[in-house]
Amino acid sequence: MAVIGEHLRMPELQRLGLSAPLMQLAAGQCIHEAFRDSCLGPPFYAYRGAGVPEGPTLVPLWDHGSRVCGLRETAGGLEFIEFSIEDPAGFERVAGTEQGFWATRFDFLYECELPDETLREAAARVGFRFLERHLAQREAAEEQLGGFSSHRAWLRELVAGIDRDAAGTAA
Secondary structure, three states: OOEOOHHHHHHHHHHOOOOHHHHHHHHOOOOOHHHOOOOOOOOOHHHOOOOOOOOOOEEEEEEEOOEEEEEEEEOOEEEEEEEEOOEEEEEEEEEOOHHHHHHHHHHHHHHOOOOHHHHHHHHHHHOOOOHHHHHHHHHHHHHHOOOHHHHHHHHHHHHHHHHHHHHHHOO
8 A cells, every 4th residue: 555655746746757737737726627626636535544556656646526546657657547445456547648547537527518618628728639539439439328337448448549649659
């Protein structure tokens, strides 16, 4: 149960190469209102006694309800994860790149029924380059996304493609 020291969190996010907008949100700077209720630090639970997943050191980004979003560095690279403080062992690897991570966040914002223009403004603020792909693929698959498991499988496939493309264009 390793979580990076609170005073080392922001330097570690910088060392890991996260973008300035993601770091601003993790620090508690609301750079667009779309992020206020679900993508805004600083994290609380990971530093107040909640358990965290076993494995590499967790660098928490923020909490959303009883869920913690964070990342960790593995032998294979970065791993963005999300877990419930009630079941940290049941964590989910949501992406391997920041762009893939943003795909999951923007899918949530889409589910919140934010207007496309608001999503586009928010995507520009954080440098999310794959919003149009998300919107087009979401619209094309909408009829097949009725259930939780089908939606989850669709999102995993979308994120995997974005991770591949983002990793291929990383400098």
